[in-house]
Amino acid sequence: MRYGYYPGCSLERNASAYHTSLMAVAERLGVEFAEVDDWNCCGATEFIAVNRLRAYALASRNLALAADQARSTNGADPAQLVAPCSACFLNLSKVDRYLEDSPALAADVNAALAAGGLHYEAGSLRIRHLLDVIVNDVGYEQIAARVNSPLRGMRIAPYYGCLIVRPGFRERFDDPEYPTSLDKLMRVLGAQVVDFPLKTHCCGGHMTQISRDVALELIRRLLKNAADYQADMIVTLCPMCQLNLDAFQESVNEQFGTNYRIPILFFTQLMGLAFGLSPAAVGIGKEFIDARPALAKIGAAAEPAAPAPKRKPRRSDQGLPLPQMPEEEQP
Amino acid sequence: MENHFQPIIVGFLCNWCSYRAADLAGTARIHYAPTMRPIRVMCTARVEPEFVLKALREGADGVLIAGCHPGECHYVEGNIKALRRFTLLKALLRQFGIEEARVQLVWAAASEGKQLAEAVDRMTEELRALGPLRWRETVLGEQPVARRMAEAEVGG
Amino acid sequence: MAKPTFAMYWAASCGGCEISLLNIGEKILDVDAAFQVVFWPCVADFKYSDVEGYPDGYIDLCLFNGAIRNSENEELAHLLRRKSKTLVAFGSCAYEGCAPGLANLTTNAATMRTIYTDCLTTDETRDRLPQPLSMVPEGEIRIPVLYETVRALDQVVPVDYIIPGCPPEAHQIAAVIQAVISGVPLPAPGGKVIGAGTVAVCEECPLAKNVKQITRFYRPYELVPEPGICLLEQGLVCMGPATRSGCGALCPQVGMRCEGCYGPLDGQDQGARMLSAIASVVAAGGPDQDEAEQEHAIAAVMDTLADPAGTFYRFSLAHSLLRRVRVAEPGT
């Protein structure tokens, strides 16, 4: 399998662990990610706030480059472009969709692109998030087959954040309110997954820079909830989520007088570990909250089952039946 | 072609949905291009492909067939029968060099006066862009040699 | 009393009609006995100037076969109309264009290209397109002008009767000739079809017919049909239902679909009628599907019907509602 790869600014540096682990895992899975040559920033959430057309042109340059390069390498049709960063994924797919919806916008954007000798035909790329490719193209079975050091004993809170299944500018690969693909992936890796209620809530995004108080409260909620569920770590798939939860955890503790020490790792890092790669090979050590104590639990004797949350009713003869869910699945 | 070319569309409207939609558009005073000349049929399934060909040959620039939405046909699935015929007719018209926009099948429920009006407007614009069809003149208009020679002599 | 005069002419056609007339067997002798042949270029040497020399209405019965493809066909149509009391469009070409009429699916330029330029067996080094005017030692030679649109005879001159078929069946010709000879009054002239049925071919077809549910179409080479069962039900585009009877349904009986050579029933457009009929019995796009799925399912079945125009209008294109295709090239 071969995909166009748009790493985005974060993966170059602050989320380099994501990139490193992804590349290591991809090699094991036999997936090829060909980086788009000379890509530029997607615009994040900032650019569009100031200049609409320039924001669309900025993102479209990447699409035009990716489409051209895919053509020249005789790729699949439509060529697939993978973004591991949720914000990049959203921006690129949103621009692609809006260009298709609005021919006027597309004309303007292409007029701007023409100044750089580029052109982009909306819809000529299929823009995918990395998680989508991993769980749907590679598939759980393939992954399960590579697991040789299962993450037994780990309690993981799977954290999707906002932009991966929301708002679904192109096809959706998971439920926007209650996604489960990362949960399932972590179970395949052998971990114990908690039913993390805030799995799609916001990490605060750029609010860490704009309104620290707002951001720290948002981060606190996530950490508290993960701690309430006795999660050993939070697994994420977005550099922004990782940065906010990891780098600002100490600030949260200061602000609220708490003492959370919940490591935040990328899902690719855990895949690497489960595939038997060394911690260094998957970029462990770059995180602010040291993951090693938590990782030491791997393979430890299975913890006694956590006491059921108090609010869940005990089953008794008096109890009323619970509603049945369509596809109740347990590993 | 000038933009003020006023195309003529023959509209086959089903009695139960689309004719009522057209009635509703009028009652709601929704203004749309006065290009569609209506023919009421009980159901789009009554529309014979020959009607369409006949209209095109007799000078229409386009033909609009409008019926109930799938699943809402008064006659259960007359509209799907129309769709089946229309699909094959489209392939035939393509071979005849008649642009897709000239013959259209649309669904308009009795409540969708606006949608029907929009369909007429949209089609009118599309036909304007395509220009007149004038089948007899432009397609069948070849003169016999004898007459051509005679005219050439008169003309000089 | 002098014998009635007889003429037969061969315009744009294959010549099969002439043979079919001879194919009536020993009855041809009756023709010879009953008629005085005054013009029949296929059989005897008559010149056009001979015909021009006849007084108007001199020919009692003129069988005209072939479509009007060029200026020579056109001139002869007018000439023979003038000289004939009864003009019969004989065979599918004169009646409705037939195979020559399929030229209306394209342009003369394209036809010429195919024949003289793109043809593999042609010497490509020389441009061998026919020239309207050539100079030879004996003088100049003009060839007739090819028309863009092939026409049926009745689109050029009024026709008294039509004998359909490609070619007309011998027994039908014989019956008409017999009627003329024996003086049985014919119906009032005016483009009436004689020598054929008034119902569709299915009437004569012995194959077992059932309700139809077509899920895909087959071209004849793609399917060996189940014997004894209606070919249409098996997905072969048998034109029988939309075609005039009279032939005895010979083709379907031997597993070959009816191609429609007897033309449409009175007042119909054969292609459009068949299209409507056949599309109606396509079993796709059920009510359980949503709109897009329905459209898709229907389109998928229709896609299996290759070349609808050529299939439905194989014989009747030149006489159909639209008659010919529209081409983008200006001036054609």
Place this chain on the structure above:
Amino acid sequence: MSPEHADRTRGSPHGAPGAEQEPRVGVYVCHCGHNIANTVAVDEVAEWAGGQAHVTVARDYKFMCSSLGQELIEQDIKERGLNRVVVAACSPHMHEKTFRNTCQRAGLNPFLFEMANIRELGSWATDDREAATQKAKAQVKGAVERAVLQRPLDPLYVDINPNTLVVGGGIAGLTAALELANAGYHVYLVERDSSIGGHMAKLDKTFPTLDCAACILTPKMVDAENHPNITLMTWSEVLSVHGYVGNFSVRVRKRARFINEELCTGCGTCVEKCPVRIIDQNFEVGLGYRKAVYRNFPQAIPKYPVIDPDNCTFFQRGKCRACEIVCPTDAIDFKQKDEIVDLEIGNIILATGYEQFDARTIPQYGYGRLANVFTSMEFERMVNAAGPTAGRVVLRDGVTAPKRVGIIHCVGSRDKKYHEYCSRACCMAALKFAHLVHERVPEAEVFNFYIDIRAAGKHYEEFYHRVLSEGAHLIRGRVAEVTDAARGPGEEGQLIIQVEDTLIGKQRRIPVDMVILMAGMEARKDARQVANLFGLGCDFEGWFTERHAKLDPVVTMTEGILIAGACQGPKAIPESVAQGSAAAARVAGMIGQRTMKMEPVRASIDADSCSGCRICNNLCPYHAIVYHEDRRVSEVLTALCQGCGACVAACPSAAISGAHFTRDQVMAQIEGILWDARQPEVLWLEPA
């Protein structure tokens, strides 16, 4: 030599009105006050029409539909010998009947009349006077050309069978059945479930009067069971419907109950002794249990239980037979088979009801994940004294009474992602719930979260005020999410409802311990199949389509098929009852006429032209086309035909003709409306 000579596409041997009568057409162009005259040059159209072929007289008049206008036509028919009439005015749906009657009064067959709609489709749709006038002329010309080829038609009459089929034994169907039965007509009441009563039988109280649902419903159920004019067929389904108004043949499957109804006394011992206990997803909507042999509820009608073979130990594993052993009358019959019953019916009333929206579809409300989130129907069962908790309001543990209850309105309704419509009954049901919580758990606090309170109904608003005065909290805001993720100490162990209180304009988090989701109504999953079975239409949401939303709400486009209750759209009990009665009255009226006049717009097959190709055979949705194997021709049974014309258009040899919409009539109309666009045929008939 006519230009049409070379064009045989229009001619049809049956086309022309015949030599017996030269067409004499009268054209009448209506001003409709200013409605038409302001946009269309009415006088110009009339004058022009007067000069057209076949037109004997053309006039314009202020109001053609007025009695003076109609008299004008009558007079012309009599005095000028008109044999065709064209009125250019409003929509035929408005006045076609009027003018047909006018013609009839003057002795002209009403089908020799044609209408050109130059108002709705003309003057009202544009303000371009020139174009509107041109279009009006074209419509008039089309109408004239068509009228010339019209033929007199006689109406058809069919007999009405007085028996009626009612499908669905909910409150709407029950009401319809009882009304007809009381009027002296026989009714077959078919119900899919094992008991009649429908959704209403599950309810405890009904708003706004707080009547006990069972107290008002069960007497009706008993009436239906005992009524000599009602044949009750529960545990039964309609398999097929053939025929037409007044004369339907319906096939019904009575599923095997495995109980001999002749012997069963309804004592209930079998139910008691059955060892299998499963969750009842049907009547108890998953909140309670039932046995493998069961009745929905103790007062179920009929009283006989049914055995559910999917869960019965005997059917699954071949042993047990506990019920058979204990039955005092040997009524258990494991060998019983489904029974097929054929009925002859005159009219059919569909009252197949609704389904509740599946609240699991909206994950952020937590139903199915968070134990103490309930659906409204679950709560109905909970507060019902005969329900799983005997009427106690408790959490999922079955013992704890909630202290704080949140009721979320508009779940699945008023949302483009699910159902755009308002489900109509839930606001009042939610207020009723607030009242009932207060009644059963006096110390509990109730929060209703709503977008708008829709209390339009008799005594509804008053009930709303009453619930307010009882201390219910009403928070205007559509709930964003229900979560168990506590943010801080005040929220631990609770369900938190997060919402914008739009009256304050602030986000609020309200901890509760029970949440009730007011799941809306939706069309039954199989509504579309049912609609196809009975030959009626559904809208996009699956609700059955009535003939007219305001003026004909219980009649469908298919003659003889009526609808009542929530199968037509969301409804509470009073509207369902009203519709049941209305449908019954319509049917009674029809039966009273004994025969019925039908439009003669029907197809017919010319046997001489039919080649027996059988293309048309399966095209008729009403099974009106039969094939005669002996003569090898097909035939349209006129009474079954509804006149759609699908077969007419399909017939490859044009042997089928559709009365009043014949091929030559439509072809002539096409030529007429294109009169100004037709280019001359290039004729080669004479050499230049």
Place this chain on the structure above:
Amino acid sequence: MATSATLSRTSAFFREVIADTPTDPHLEACLQCGTCGGSCPSGPDMDHTPRTLFAMIAAGMREPVLRSNTPWYCVSCYACVERCPQDIHITDVMYTLKRLAIKAGYASQSSAARAPGFSQTFIDHVENYGRSFELGLITRYYLRHRPLDALKVAPIGMGLLKRRRLDLSPRPIRQLDQLKAILERAREIDNAKSA
């Protein structure tokens, strides 16, 4: 759907917002149900909930809307868009309001005045290098806009540097000229439109 006929009945400000949003945001369909405000992670910190803002737009209250901090507190999480029963493109409307606020000069006066500065700093870096340069972004943004808060953020910056998660110098793209030409052309097209 906002047709020209519906639009003509709306406030001038409403039309301005629609015109500046890339695809039809369906703003006229707002039911005022509050799902957006309820779902918003930073809802408690906004001076008006999005719902309130939509009512104000409909009422033509241009200045108070453009002065509101609401758009600047939008974290672009799309929770409201996902849940809106009327399919309103709320996030896009927030972007539009940010742009209009900057244009109108109100942005720097809102209670979220830091946000426009952050956006502008980010954009400057992207325009100069083609990619985001986090160290430069943070230092310049804090020094220029929030000198007093710089201390608070310093430990995180140091932490990132220590873990080699920050670059000391930007990594410009290769064809920077091409990007600049594209952005310049986009600016011209935009200016020509608003002129």
